[in-house]
Amino acid sequence: MPKKRPKLAVWKFASCDGCQLSLLDCEDELLAVAGAVEIAYFPEASRAVAKGPYDLSLVEGSITTPHDAERIHRIRRQSKFLVSIGACATSGGIQALRNFKNVKEFVSIVYASPGYIHTLNKSTPIADHIAVDFELRGCPVSKVQLLELVNALLNGRKPNIGNQSVCVGCKARGAVCVMVARGAPCLGPVTQEGCGAICPAYDRGCYGCFGPKESPNTGSLSERWGVLGVDKKGRVRAFRGFNAYADAFRRESEANER
Amino acid sequence: MTHPKRPPIDSRWVLERKDFNGLFEALAGRGYAVIGPTVRDAAIVYEEIQSDQDLPEGWTDEQEAGRYRLKPRPDRKLFGYNVGPHSWKRWLNPPSVRLWRARREGGGFAVAPETERPPRVAFLGVRPCELRAIEIQDKVFMGGGYKDDIYKSRRDSLFIVAVQCGQAGGTCFCVSMKTGPKSNGGFDLALTEVLESGRHYFLLEVGTARGAEVAGEVACVPAGKHQRQAAEARVMEAVSQMGRTMDTSDLRGLFYRNAEHPRWEETAARCLLCANCTMACPTCFCTTVEDTTDLTGERAERRRTWDSCFSADFSYLHGGSVRFSPKSRYRQWITHKLAAWFDQFGTSGCVGCGRCITWCPAAIDITEEVRAIRKGDSGKKE
Numbered sequence: 001m002p003k004k005r006p007k008l009a010v011w012k013f014a015s016c017d018g019c020q021l022s023l024l025d026c027e028d029e030l031l032a033v034a035g036a037v038e039i040a041y042f043p044e045a046s047r048a049v050a051k052g053p054y055d056l057s058l059v060e061g062s063i064t065t066p067h068d069a070e071r072i073h074r075i076r077r078q079s080k081f082l083v084s085i086g087a088c089a090t091s092g093g094i095q096a097l098r099n100f101k102n103v104k105e106f107v108s109i110v111y112a113s114p115g116y117i118h119t120l121n122k123s124t125p126i127a128d129h130i131a132v133d134f135e136l137r138g139c140p141v142s143k144v145q146l147l148e149l150v151n152a153l154l155n156g157r158k159p160n161i162g163n164q165s166v167c168v169g170c171k172a173r174g175a176v177c178v179m180v181a182r183g184a185p186c187l188g189p190v191t192q193e194g195c196g197a198i199c200p201a202y203d204r205g206c207y208g209c210f211g212p213k214e215s216p217n218t219g220s221l222s223e224r225w226g227v228l229g230v231d232k233k234g235r236v237r238a239f240r241g242f243n244a245y246a247d248a249f250r251r252e253s254e255a256n257e258r
Numbered sequence: 259m260t261h262p263k264r265p266p267i268d269s270r271w272v273l274e275r276k277d278f279n280g281l282f283e284a285l286a287g288r289g290y291a292v293i294g295p296t297v298r299d300a301a302i303v304y305e306e307i308q309s310d311q312d313l314p315e316g317w318t319d320e321q322e323a324g325r326y327r328l329k330p331r332p333d334r335k336l337f338g339y340n341v342g343p344h345s346w347k348r349w350l351n352p353p354s355v356r357l358w359r360a361r362r363e364g365g366g367f368a369v370a371p372e373t374e375r376p377p378r379v380a381f382l383g384v385r386p387c388e389l390r391a392i393e394i395q396d397k398v399f400m401g402g403g404y405k406d407d408i409y410k411s412r413r414d415s416l417f418i419v420a421v422q423c424g425q426a427g428g429t430c431f432c433v434s435m436k437t438g439p440k441s442n443g444g445f446d447l448a449l450t451e452v453l454e455s456g457r458h459y460f461l462l463e464v465g466t467a468r469g470a471e472v473a474g475e476v477a478c479v480p481a482g483k484h485q486r487q488a489a490e491a492r493v494m495e496a497v498s499q500m501g502r503t504m505d506t507s508d509l510r511g512l513f514y515r516n517a518e519h520p521r522w523e524e525t526a527a528r529c530l531l532c533a534n535c536t537m538a539c540p541t542c543f544c545t546t547v548e549d550t551t552d553l554t555g556e557r558a559e560r561r562r563t564w565d566s567c568f569s570a571d572f573s574y575l576h577g578g579s580v581r582f583s584p585k586s587r588y589r590q591w592i593t594h595k596l597a598a599w600f601d602q603f604g605t606s607g608c609v610g611c612g613r614c615i616t617w618c619p620a621a622i623d624i625t626e627e628v629r630a631i632r633k634g635d636s637g638k639k640e
């Protein structure tokens with residue numbers, strides 16, 4: 001047993017806090033986690049702050065301001081393991097929709113004094129700025145996977161977090177494929193499993209919350225969606241969700257715009 | 259109505275629709291949980307069911323490549339549908355199962371093997387192609403030097419009520435694979451559903467001594483020549499309705515000599531690498547193992563979960579995946595099913611159930627692929 005508990009820090013960038021809350025949502029396991037690690041920096045949960053360096057930094061949110069683009073480097077320097085958590089941190093999040101437009105136009109419409117707003121043209125994932133040790137996908141992340149990740153790091157083993165399609169989870173839970181049985185468009189075949197195929201189990205197509213799976217064949221899926229009656233505009237919208245700026249999804253939405 | 263005292267193996271009886279629930283009662287009385295067809299989520303799925311009320315009476319399905327639709331039928335048939343999204347392997351080789359648990363002890367750890375007994379299960383409504391798929395998995399899990407205890411313990415206590423097919427679906431090709439639409443063995447009991455001039459009954463065949471015991475508790479009368487012929491006619495109807503065909507001549511040689519056929523790239527461009535085909539297939543058996551620990555590292559367990567050759571990690575050796583390209587993954591699946599399986603298990607790995615065709619979200623059709631490979635068969639020997 002390690003004598004000193006590893007120090008955990010949770011950092012926030014441009015995000016909704018939902019992923020951090022997943023950690024607090026681990027009601028049954030939270031006490032065990034708090035016993036196994038020293039929660040050194042987690043403003044959402046506690047005001048106590050312990051100085052770095054940290055053994056594990058969980059980073060939520062995307063980089064959207066010049067200030068944050070600096071701050072993430074300081075966090076990296078203080079962290080042994082750094083894991084980006086959630087769609088914002090791993091692909092730029094829903095706010096990356098701005099990447100497809102001119103952000104200055106939004107700023108002038110939204111804010112009374114646009115001069116005060118210092119924002120970057122694009123919302124980008126953490127890994128675009130620093131080296132990341134692991135990316136935990138999802139909007140929000142799955143608490144089972146989050147616990148598995150912390151657990152694996154504590155025990156010095158590889159996390160059991162795969163990169164297969166949502167379809168694998170869908171079939172494993174015995175759900176009936178909504179694409180085949182209802183003709184409902186589903187992003188499951190190109191999306192990484194992690195949620196346990198919740199949407200198909202509730203008769204909806206997958207929304208792609210966990211981002212592209214390994215080797216996603218988005219072009220072929222797009223074509224199938226076309227057969228199911230989803231036009232190009234609809235396909236652009238589908239790929240421009242929480243993971244719009246993830247490479248494979250971005251390229252597919254752009255291909256459908258042409 | 260009488261109960262046949264000791265119906266001999268191979269004897270045939272007539273079970274009226276109104277007495278059908280007697281079968282559920284007899285099975286429940288012997289401690290079996292009945293798994294059978296029922297309507298759920300726009301499909302006919304296999305699930306635990308309690309009585310004839312749960313059966314898909316008056317329902318059927320339409321199937322095409324990448325398409326399944328649940329439809330009402332004009333009559334009250336209980337088994338008037340074709341195979342659905344699930345296969346029986348779910349119960350014989352579950353999607354996730356614990357292999358063992360361990361606890362840290364001193365410098366090492368002590369392993370506690372799994373002792374949980376699987377439930378006693380009766381399958382109701384196993385189709386002939388599915389019976390053959392179970393036989394194939396018997397070979398995979400119990401036929402070689404290593405016997406798989408998880409499979410074997412489930413298989414040994416299994417009771418099978420087969421249903422002969424009275425209709426074929428749009429993606430069925432059991433006639434080509436010689437696996438249906440009628441089965442002559444491998445079941446404890448078999449039923450053929452007959453609807454004629456207002457009468458609704460089942461021809462009941464006794465396959466084993468265990469089957470005879472159950473049949474002995476069900477109200478039925480000896481089948482006459484007419485009822486046997488009527489049942490036979492239903493099966494012939496299914497033969498005439500096969501939605502697909504596959505030319506099976508020298509499949510093994512065909513795939514071995516066409517590893518570099520241009521068709522592979524074409525199909526790989528459509529394949530989503532989603533693994534649905536392998537998960538739906540009743541003979542695919544691949545699994546992976548995962549080790550997990552608790553937070554303190556005091557306890558660990560190993561689980562076995564379904565896996566597929568369509569996943570990159572499936573062929574991961576040190577340094578990378580051996581089969582990374584979509585082409586090599588698609589080729590692996592079909593070459594294993596239709597060629598390498600013969601070398602490994604002495605049989606085809608495909609029984610012609612059509613699931614991989616219906617449940618492929620990209621509508622890829624294994625029978626179509628075989629035709630395409632044959633067309634450009636480069637190394638054909640005369």
Ligand code: SF4
Binds near residue numbers: 175177179188534
């Ligand atoms: S419903 Fe979606 S996730 Fe499930 S098998 Fe079908 S395509 Fe895949």
Ligand code: SF4
Binds near residue numbers: 535539542615624
């Ligand atoms: S390969 Fe396809 S048709 Fe053949 S047994 Fe498997 S799922 Fe059925």
Ligand code: SF4
Binds near residue numbers: 542591
């Ligand atoms: S086809 Fe693939 S998943 Fe199926 S048994 Fe063969 S290697 Fe396993």
Ligand code: SF4
Binds near residue numbers: 536
């Ligand atoms: S053949 Fe169809 S079901 Fe199988 S992996 Fe490819 S797209 Fe998925």
